[in-house]
Amino acid sequence: MRVQEFISIINGTVLNPSADLSTEVSGCGAADLMSDVLASLQPATVLLTGLCNPQVIRTAQMADITAVVIVRGKNPALETIHLAETERIPLITTPMGMFEACGRLYQAGLICLEGPVVNEECHNE
Amino acid sequence: MEQPKPPRSRIMTDKEAEHITRSEELAYELKVAEVMASNPVTVPPEMKMREALDIFRNHQISGAPVVENGQLTGIISIEDLIRSLIQSDTDAEIRGYMSINPHVVYADDPLIEALKTFVSTRVGRLPVVDRQGNLIGILTKGDITRGLLKALQSDYQTEEVRRYRASHLFEDIESERTSLILRYNIKAGDFAHGGSASSKIKRALTRMGASPQIARRCGIATYEAEMNLIIHTTDGGVIRVEIEPHQISVDVYDYGPGIKDVEEAMRPGYSTATEKVRELGFGAGMGLVNISRCVDLMKLESQFGKGTRLRMKLNVLSQDLGGESRKNDSGG
Numbered sequence: 308m309r310v311q312e313f314i315s316i317i318n319g320t321v322l323n324p325s326a327d328l329s330t331e332v333s334g335c336g337a338a339d340l341m342s343d344v345l346a347s348l349q350p351a352t353v354l355l356t357g358l359c360n361p362q363v364i365r366t367a368q369m370a371d372i373t374a375v376v377i378v379r380g381k382n383p384a385l386e387t388i389h390l391a392e393t394e395r396i397p398l399i400t401t402p403m404g405m406f407e408a409c410g411r412l413y414q415a416g417l418i419c420l421e422g423p424v425v426n427e428e429c430h431n432e
Numbered sequence: 433m434e435q436p437k438p439p440r441s442r443i444m445t446d447k448e449a450e451h452i453t454r455s456e457e458l459a460y461e462l463k464v465a466e467v468m469a470s471n472p473v474t475v476p477p478e479m480k481m482r483e484a485l486d487i488f489r490n491h492q493i494s495g496a497p498v499v500e501n502g503q504l505t506g507i508i509s510i511e512d513l514i515r516s517l518i519q520s521d522t523d524a525e526i527r528g529y530m531s532i533n534p535h536v537v538y539a540d541d542p543l544i545e546a547l548k549t550f551v552s553t554r555v556g557r558l559p560v561v562d563r564q565g566n567l568i569g570i571l572t573k574g575d576i577t578r579g580l581l582k583a584l585q586s587d588y589q590t591e592e593v594r595r596y597r598a599s600h601l602f603e604d605i606e607s608e609r610t611s612l613i614l615r616y617n618i619k620a621g622d623f624a625h626g627g628s629a630s631s632k633i634k635r636a637l638t639r640m641g642a643s644p645q646i647a648r649r650c651g652i653a654t655y656e657a658e659m660n661l662i663i664h665t666t667d668g669g670v671i672r673v674e675i676e677p678h679q680i681s682v683d684v685y686d687y688g689p690g691i692k693d694v695e696e697a698m699r700p701g702y703s704t705a706t707e708k709v710r711e712l713g714f715g716a717g718m719g720l721v722n723i724s725r726c727v728d729l730m731k732l733e734s735q736f737g738k739g740t741r742l743r744m745k746l747n748v749l750s751q752d753l754g755g756e757s758r759k760n761d762s763g764g
Contacts, residue, residue, distance in 0.1 A: 361627075
């Protein structure tokens with residue numbers, strides 16, 4: 308599936324016009340922790356997240372993420388959009404919640420490209 | 433420079449729309465002189481329409497500026513020729529059919545000016561003059577499209593050339609042991625630029641011909657380390673990357689405050705990050721763990737009150753089959 312089709316499924320809007328929407332997408336991952344993205348998302352994945360700051364784009368760039376979707380209709384800061392523009396990573400916003408966006412994409416045949424973060428217990432704090 | 437962008441529908445095709453923003457930038461960067469056709473075919477006003485038809489046919493053009501005593505006096509196009517043909521009036525002089533006082537563009541105008549004129553006047557071609565008013569070229573919409581596509585292509589080639597040069601660096605320079613050192617100063621608390629050094633490191637590696645896997649692993653490891661400098665240090669720190677054909681060594685150091693208990697800091701989930709940092713999606717206590725998963729060798733030394741030094745190494749194999757999966761231990 309191309310990013311273009313992907314966007315129509317989640318009723319999304321592209322925020323950076325220079326982005327290449329012809330890239331092929333095979334799966335997704337959803338996370339709000341950037342370290343989780345860096346640790347567990349495979350390359351060529353679409354990232355769904357609730358985070359809006361420029362670090363999302365930096366993280367996407369480091370982890371070779373194909374496109375970033377901001378859920379719950381949030382509008383990211385201008386710096387985030389500018390960075391996405393410079394790095395040519397499609398930045399998409401969708402009015403859908405995380406649960407619905409993931410559900411619809413899963414139904415459309417996209418697979419999960421989140422690997423387990425193995426061998427590590429995560430005590431929170 | 434003016435704000436409004438040219439209306440897309442009239443100028444760009446779908447194919448070009450993929451590059452639309454770069455095209456728009458180029459419309460401001462490129463000058464009319466760079467894309468126009470120089471030394472245009474001109475005709476005198478006393479020439480007969482019939483003769484103009486022959487000239488158009490021979491030169492495969494559909495319009496020409498009319499010049500009298502070195503001065504641009506009008507423009508004659510294929511439409512004017514058709515009018516004269518319909519009226520069986522091809523023996524008439526061009527003077528009677530040409531458009532007078534044609535719109536012109538200046539050679540040193542940015543392309544966007546010409547685009548605006550095309551859109552507002554709907555003419556097919558614009559004579560190009562210098563600031564003294566001398567005719568030096570002619571510009572059609574086709575010239576603009578060709579000029580933009582050529583510039584986009586050369587952008588692409590510039591990156592290819594950079595990549596080629598960088599990837600041959602080690603072959604071109606002879607020494608017992610050649611390495612390239614990159615240094616980046618990272619400011620404490622500079623969240624706005626968080627990751628820009630790692631981004632440059634990753635790009636440098638890619639240009640030097642590193643495999644996407646190595647570039648990604650090194651990018652992730654330096655990014656986590658860069659964020660640590662921004663989040664935790666009192667005065668920032670330095671990232672130093674040494675690139676050699678067989679390995680990449682990264683040295684990240686700072687002058688404080690240092691880590692109280694290094695062993696504890698390495699434990700997954702351990703974090704001292706503030707709420708602000710957590711809002712950015714960091715501070716879950718996974719940074720060092722992530723780093724150790726991405727590199728082949730990692731050494732963290734710290735003295736509380738003095739500073740921290742993090743050293744990592746990535747082996748570059750000749751065929752470079754490395755991926756994250758190749759990594760095993762969770763550091764220590």
